[in-house]
Amino acid sequence: MTKLLKMKTNSVDSRFEAIRFIVAIGVALLVALILIFMVSKEPFQALQYLFLGPISKFRKIGNIIETAIPLTYLGLSVSIMFAANQFNMGSSGALFLGGTTAAIIGLVLPLPFGIHPLVAILAAGVMGGLWTSIPAFLKLKFGASELVSSLMLNFVAFNICIFIIMNYFRDLNAGTLASTKFFETVLLSNLVPGTRISYGLIILVIMVILSWLFMSKTKWGYALRMTGLNVNFAKFSGISTAAVILYSQFLGGFLAGMGGASEMLSLYDRFKWQMMPSYAFDGVIVSVLGKQKPQYVPIAALLLAYIRVGADTMSINGDVSFEMISIIQGFIIILIAANAFLKKYRQKMVVKEATEND
Amino acid sequence: MISAISLNSVFTPEFIFTVIRVTTPILFGAMAAVICNKAGVINIALEGVMLTAALFGVFGSGYSQNLWVGALVGILGGVLISFLLAYFALYLKTDIILAGIALNLSTVGGTIFLMFALTGDKGATNSVQSLQFPRIDIPFIKDIPFIGAAFSGHSLITYLAILTVFLVFFLLYKTPFGLRIRAVGENPDAARSVGIDVSRVQLIALLISGVIASFGGMYMSMAYMNLFTNNMVAGRGYIAMAAAAMGQANPVGTTIAAFLFGTMEAFGYQLQSQGIPSQFINSIPYISVIIGLVLYSMYRQRLLKKKKELKLKGKGV
Numbered sequence: 001m002t003k004l005l006k007m008k009t010n011s012v013d014s015r016f017e018a019i020r021f022i023v024a025i026g027v028a029l030l031v032a033l034i035l036i037f038m039v040s041k042e043p044f045q046a047l048q049y050l051f052l053g054p055i056s057k058f059r060k061i062g063n064i065i066e067t068a069i070p071l072t073y074l075g076l077s078v079s080i081m082f083a084a085n086q087f088n089m090g091s092s093g094a095l096f097l098g099g100t101t102a103a104i105i106g107l108v109l110p111l112p113f114g115i116h117p118l119v120a121i122l123a124a125g126v127m128g129g130l131w132t133s134i135p136a137f138l139k140l141k142f143g144a145s146e147l148v149s150s151l152m153l154n155f156v157a158f159n160i161c162i163f164i165i166m167n168y169f170r171d172l173n174a175g176t177l178a179s180t181k182f183f184e185t186v187l188l189s190n191l192v193p194g195t196r197i198s199y200g201l202i203i204l205v206i207m208v209i210l211s212w213l214f215m216s217k218t219k220w221g222y223a224l225r226m227t228g229l230n231v232n233f234a235k236f237s238g239i240s241t242a243a244v245i246l247y248s249q250f251l252g253g254f255l256a257g258m259g260g261a262s263e264m265l266s267l268y269d270r271f272k273w274q275m276m277p278s279y280a281f282d283g284v285i286v287s288v289l290g291k292q293k294p295q296y297v298p299i300a301a302l303l304l305a306y307i308r309v310g311a312d313t314m315s316i317n318g319d320v321s322f323e324m325i326s327i328i329q330g331f332i333i334i335l336i337a338a339n340a341f342l343k344k345y346r347q348k349m350v351v352k353e354a355t356e357n358d
Numbered sequence: 359m360i361s362a363i364s365l366n367s368v369f370t371p372e373f374i375f376t377v378i379r380v381t382t383p384i385l386f387g388a389m390a391a392v393i394c395n396k397a398g399v400i401n402i403a404l405e406g407v408m409l410t411a412a413l414f415g416v417f418g419s420g421y422s423q424n425l426w427v428g429a430l431v432g433i434l435g436g437v438l439i440s441f442l443l444a445y446f447a448l449y450l451k452t453d454i455i456l457a458g459i460a461l462n463l464s465t466v467g468g469t470i471f472l473m474f475a476l477t478g479d480k481g482a483t484n485s486v487q488s489l490q491f492p493r494i495d496i497p498f499i500k501d502i503p504f505i506g507a508a509f510s511g512h513s514l515i516t517y518l519a520i521l522t523v524f525l526v527f528f529l530l531y532k533t534p535f536g537l538r539i540r541a542v543g544e545n546p547d548a549a550r551s552v553g554i555d556v557s558r559v560q561l562i563a564l565l566i567s568g569v570i571a572s573f574g575g576m577y578m579s580m581a582y583m584n585l586f587t588n589n590m591v592a593g594r595g596y597i598a599m600a601a602a603a604m605g606q607a608n609p610v611g612t613t614i615a616a617f618l619f620g621t622m623e624a625f626g627y628q629l630q631s632q633g634i635p636s637q638f639i640n641s642i643p644y645i646s647v648i649i650g651l652v653l654y655s656m657y658r659q660r661l662l663k664k665k666k667e668l669k670l671k672g673k674g675v
Contacts, residue, residue, distance in 0.1 A: 035471075038475075039475040087455055089459075138648075138651075138652055138655075142652050142655040142656050142659065143655045143658065143659055144648075144651045144652050144654075144655040145600075145603065145651065145655075147402070147455065148596060148599060148600045148603065148647070148651060149648050149651055149652075151593065151596050152593070152596065152597075152600075152644040152645070152647050152648050153644070153648065155593060155640070155641065155644040156641045156644050156645060156648075159637040159638070159640050159641045160637070160641075162637055163635055163637035163638070166637075167635070278463070278466065281459065281462075281463045284456070284459055284460075284463075285463075288456065320475075321470065321471050321474040321475070321480065323467035323468065323470040323471040323474070323480075324467070324471050325467065326463055326464055326466060326467020326468060326471070327464045327467060327468045327471065329460075329463060329464070329467075330460040330461060330463050330464030330468075331460075331464070333456060333457075333459070333460040333463075334446045334450070334452050334456070334457050334460045334461075335450075335452075337452045337453055337456045337457070337460075338446060338450035338451060338452040339450070339451040339452070340449065340450045340451035341450050341451075341452075
């Protein structure tokens with residue numbers, strides 16, 4: 001009897017979750033609509049670019065996938081770190097550091113074709129993992145807030161990377177800050193002609209599958225999720241929560257570092273990054289959209305990439321700036337994560353289900 | 359050798375002037391964080407509040423050509439963000455950290471979006487003739503050697519920051535509402551049981567913090583500089599949070615922590631003139647926050663341990 005009731009609420013819950021997801025995105029798009037009508041002289045054209053731009057050309061579809069690749073890495077990274085209930089925002093620094101590490105290996109280590117990018121990506125992962133382990137270590141050892149320390153470390157990582165490239169690898173003939181060219185062997189070659197999608201995509205697919213297996217099929221993933229749900233309960237059931245926190249943060253940074261390497265070796269032939277990035281925030285969006293589940297993260301990343309390519313097309317062809325997207329993203333995160341959003345509606349659904357079946 | 363040169367240049371009125379100058383925005387943010395922490399709400403959106411107020415202040419004063427209208431518009435912009443945080447976190451029950459992150463993200467892009475829509479520029483508000491808060495020369499004090507050059511001639515807002523410390527202290531410890539804030543922060547269930555509307559108190563605390571942090575933002579664009587530039591708050595909201603954490607949300611302790619971070623930043627500027635790479639100097643404020651945070655956390659851990667030991671002794675174990 002109770003089992004039956006539970007099953008009913010479960011089905012209501014998952015249906016309700018889906019509805020809430022759609023309403024949240026609907027509200028965010030409505031906000032986009034209002035903003036566009038407020039600032040644009042040709043709002044209908046802008047809307048057309050926003051929604052249809054990404055599928056207007058083959059190259060644009062390629063752009064969606066190119067944009068989704070780092071977003072997926074970041075989504076996986078943040079999902080694993082947040083699953084342990086650690087608000088570690090170090091993915092930004094880890095990705096930047098990973099890209100820089102891959103660049104340096106591409107600049108100084110002459111390795112054979114095929115092995116070279118793998119070494120670079122693995123080294124980038126290790127660097128990223130070590131970087132995001134710092135806030136976890138400070139939290140475990142001293143109880144220092146991982147949120148504040150990881151945000152501060154992002155600024156430090158950025159400055160370290162720029163310092164190294166500027167002082168040791170700078171191409172003085174280049175007009176802007178750029179390194180000299182990498183060895184050809186390190187580059188990830190093109191996979192889909194007509195786009196910039198490289199063999200990095202295959203590595204990403206493998207990582208998504210591995211992350212999913214790790215989180216849902218291994219005892220380490222189970223320990224991780226238990227620690228995130230209730231650290232005291234996990235401790236009493238014999239899980240070494242300190243170890244869990246350390247390896248979860250390392251793995252999260254590892255994935256972000258790999259993402260940085262994949263970007264660097266797919267899209268560039270020399271180090272050209274100059275802006276302080278806010279990748280961790282991208283990771284948070286994808287992770288919230290994907291419900292912190294590795295198997296949903298790529299879908300969430302594609303959705304976000306679609307909106308971004310649309311906004312990009314719109315800003316190039318019209319008078320609405322690309323940054324509009326960040327307002328929409330904020331709304332999506334907040335509404336999807338809002339536990340009380342549409343709560344009354346859920347109540348009604350449960351009541352209706354119950355009375356209908358009685 | 360470097361440290362010898364630096365030490366000579368540290369004990370100058372110019373250096374103290376710089377310390378006060380760079381601490382002002384952090385101090386506002388830290389006082390805003392103090393009120394939130396006391397009310398038991400973590401306000402990560404301070405960064406976004408400051409950034410929004412910085413832009414709104416510039417537009418408000420630029421288009422009206424009236425400084426006070428500008429200040430009001432700036433405050434409204436900042437309070438809007440903290441109201442959104444309160445609405446999402448307290449009423450829609452979004453995790454407050456996630457909501458804060460989302461708002462910061464939205465404001466970084468949102469300010470650029472607005473700037474581009476109104477001026478057609480994405481980098482800075484060069485085309486808007488923003489007004490500035492006046493500099494104040496304090497009578498008598500300005501004529502005292504050394505002290506005059508260090509403490510007089512700051513922006514009006516800087517003196518307001520010092521005043522805010524006292525106001526926050528007064529609000530928290532000398533008023534009935536301050537008592538309610540502290541009660542809610544200490545134990546929300548107990549507060550609820552004596553009839554305090556916890557969400558309402560937290561909402562008001564967030565709004566007050568929005569007003570205070572807004573001044574920090576406007577200081578950036580209407581005193582420290584005379585225009586708004588893309589992402590100009592640059593992590594000061596987070597540094598302010600760290601200062602409040604280190605000061606245990608006590609206004610006096612937090613002020614000391616804020617000045618500590620300000621001193622480190624000013625020290626960085628000193629080093630810059632001595633040929634230290636700018637990347638190291640830019641990192642100094644953030645590294646000093648991490649070190650400060652770790653030291654504070656170590657201290658707190660030791661304190662907790664001692665308390666536990668005392669308790670055990672008291673029980674005769």
